[in-house]
Amino acid sequence: MIGYKAAITTPMTHDDLPDLITAAKGDPATFGRLYDRYLQPVYRYLYSRLGNVHEAEDVTSQTFIAAYEALPKYREQGQFMAWLFRIARSKMNDHFRRNRYEVELDAAERISAGEDVLGELVHDEELVRLRSVIKNLNPEEQDLIRLRYVADLSFAEMADLLGRREDAVKKTVYRLLARLKSQME
Amino acid sequence: MSDLKPSPEFEEKIRKALDVPNADAEFVSNLRNQLAGRPVTMKPRFMMKPAWAFAFAIAALALIASAPSAVNALKRLFGYMPGVGLVENTGNLRMLAEPVSVTRDGVTLTIKNVLVYADRVELKYEVNGIAPENDGWQAEDAMQTPTAFCGGVNPGELMSTDGDARLRQPDGMVLERDYTGKYPQNVFAMQPVYEAAIPADVMHMTLLLKCIPQARLGAAPENWEVPFDLIAIPAGTVVGEPVIDVPPVDEEPASPSTETVPAPKVTMTLERIVPTDSTTILYLHFNMENADPSLISIMPVRAYVIDSLGQQIPLRGAFVWQPFEHQVGSSFEFATEAKPADGPLTVVVEQTIAYYMPLYTDPPQATPEQLSFTFDAGENPQHGQIWDLNETFTIAGYEFEIATVQAVTFSDIETPAYIDGSQGYDYGYQFIVESDPSLGLSVEMDIRADKCWLSDVKKIEPSPLLYTQMCRDEYPKGIVTVTIREMSVTLEEDLQVVWKP
Structure with missing residues (x-):
């Protein structure tokens, strides 16, 4: 087994990324550093969409295996995060299409059991209300919020992912937040 | 924008x-370990030396001959190559002498594997250097303008072979990719199979490629010609990792069936096992006793092994998830997600799905007329309008009824799964299909009209199945004909095989 553990302890900066990506194309150990950097944002995003640990793990696995296999085709243009999330969304899409029957059953069961698929139980009354308001946003708006506040993508990364201008994405998110805030007042 | 900027406190909330x-x-x-154990696509393990195939064959021969447990494997004809799968040496095997790469305008095409068998040629190549915006798998406009990319066609149009690699022999004869569906890997454009007997003296061929599959036309080099050499592999040499053939073992039912309707008896056979350093590869196939001739495929739903320490390790399929590509009796390749402990392995498959397609078997088991029905949508169908159908069909002994059809719009079926939206398929018809709820029966059908394509299947127990097909621009009008394409049944019984080394 090739050792990832040594790599984990080495911090990575944005400046390192192009070199890392080039090196990772032929070296599982280097890919491990990208994995360590991006695993949790991808997993958290998928979990927030799928609402289920098992499915989130499954689609996260598919995402990183696909990314690893497709990495030789990736040409670094400073859009790695967007590229990775595009794969994650594509895998999630496949998952929904392949398992729609089961997924919808699961969702129905979770809802009937009182579990909230947006995340862990929140006891704070204000936060409960906020979540309720977020859930009433349309799917695209919810996705924007998730990308920004669950996956912690920058506006530039979101813009790359969504094929929009950075300032337009930022404006949309800020307007959404303003709307949420006004609905909370 | 500053007046819109939220406070950090609100963002934190x-x-x-x-x-x-x-x-x-x-x-x-676990996932990190799994990734570390995967083959590296850019540096194949067999790429270290010139004439690597021959060197590897000799090295493998020496290795196998020196290992008592592997001597038996030498007598068998299969080896396993990561990224390729089983390689059978029937005595006339030729392989790629060494990987060949050609780079044009920053785009590199690499021929990674060629296997020339007595009856076919298997090729694998890859391409690097296509900019994301010119790669149909990544480009934002690929869904909207499929014909702007090599091999792309609009929904409903005939397939394009522009992205098919062809092989030219020294005598000028050109081999075309096989389209009979016999070879599962052939669904991948870059893993074509050619059904042909290549003369024994042919040790050189040329790959011809009009355009790179899914590359934006005009944005990447086209009309590729890449010559490559072959090398003969000595008879009896196992190519790749030794494979253990498993003698036939009857599977044991893991749990008694609780079906209220007797389910067909599906059997699972473990064919071969390949222990590697990081995983174990398993080859399984499924059959059905007294199967209806319209049965196309039996697909596993969830599979895992239990090793000698009692650890349950999921199996990951390396196959294409298309029933047509896995006809009954064909092998499924699985890999364990982690290395199992030495000793006996219990292979378990939870649920299988049996797919029946009477129109597409050879010979067909029904005519399109027998599996079609019509309804009169009138000249101005309206959203929400419902027509009673009460059309009953029986496939493989399973009866179901298409009870009603309703005019719907995309917003009626939209879920977050439709990341790309309606893609213009905004108007459609939704059919209610009723059957015995214990069967787990699903049906797919096609509206016989131009521009109908996007399908949606939904079933939430105890409701009946909802099958929807969407069409572009408007509702099909007048007499609408619908043909049943496929029916599937979920078989709940677990299958289990124990392998004792």
């Missing part, structure tokens, strides 16, 4: 409201 847990540490570690 949003984060808290959406808080989700991080991935479990054990999962993170």
Whole structure:
């Protein structure tokens, strides 16, 4: 087994990324550093969409295996995060299409059991209300919020992912937040 | 924009409201190990030396001959190559002498594997250097303008072979990719199979490629010609990792069936096992006793092994998830997600799905007329309008009824799964299909009209199945003909095979 553990302890900066990506194309150990950097944002995003640990793990696995296999085709243009999330969304899409029957059953069961698929139980009354308001946003708006506040993508990364201008994405998110805030007042 | 900017406190509340847990540490570690154990696509393990195939064959021969447990494998004809799968040496095997790469305008085409068998040629190549915006798998406009990319066609149009690699022999004869569906890997444009007997003296061929599959036309080099050499592999040499052939073992039912309707008896056979350093590869196939001739495929739903320490390790399929590509009796390749402990292995498959397609078997088991029905949508169908159908069909002894059809719009079926939206398929018809609820029966059908394509299947027990097909621009009008394409049944009984080394 090739050792990832040594790599984990080495911090990575944005400046390192192009070199890392080039090196990772032929070296599982280097890919491990990208994995360590991006695993949790991808997993958290998928979990927030799928609402289920098992499915989130499954689609996260598919995402990183696909990314690893497709990495030789990736040409670094400073859009790695967007590229990775595009794969994650594509895998999630496949998952929904392949398992729609089961997924919808699961969702129905979770809802009937009182579990909230947006995340862990929140006891704070204000936060409960906020979540309720977020859930009433349309799917695209919810996705924007998730990308920004669950996956912690920058506006530039979101813009790359969504094929929009950075300032337009930022404006949309800020307007959404303003709307949420006004609905909370 | 500054007046819109939210306060950090409010942003923090949003984060808290959406808080989700991080991935479990054990999962993170397992996936990391799994990735570390995968073959590296850019540096194939066989690429280290010139004439690598021959050197490898000799080295493998020496290795196998020196290992008592592997001597038996030498007598067998299969080896396993990561990224390729089983390689059978029937005595006339030729392989790619060494990987060949050609780079044009920053785009590199690499021929990675060629296997010339007595009856076919298997090729695998890859391409690097296509900019994301010119790669149909990544480009934002690929869904909207499929014909702007090599091999792309609009929905409903005939397939394009422009992205098919062809092979030219020294005598000028050109081989075309096989389209009979016999070879599962052939669904991948870059893993074509050619059904042909290549003369024994042919040791050189040329790959011809009009355009790179899914590359934006005009944006990447086209009309490729890449010559490559072959090398003969000595008879009896196992190519790749030794494979253990498993003698036929009857599977044991893991749990008694609780079906209220007798389910067909599906059998699972473990054919071969390949222990590697990081995983174990398993080859399985499924059959059905007294199967209806319209049965196309039996697909596993969930599979895992239990090793000698009692660890349950999921199996990951390396196959294409298309029933047509896995006809009954064909092998499924699985890999364990982690290395099992030495000793006996119990292979378990939970649920299988049996797919029946009477129109597409050879010979067909029904005519399109027998599996079609019509309804009169009138000249001005309206959203929400419902027509009673009460059309009953029986396939493979399973009876179901298409009870009603309703005019719907995309917003009626839309879920977050439709990331690309309606793609213009905004108007459609939704059919209610009723059957015995214990069967787990699903039906797919086609509206016989131009521009109908996007399909949606939904079933939430105890409701009946909802099958929807969407069409572009408008509702099909007048007499609408619908043909049943496929029926599937979920078989709940677990299958289990124990392998004792």
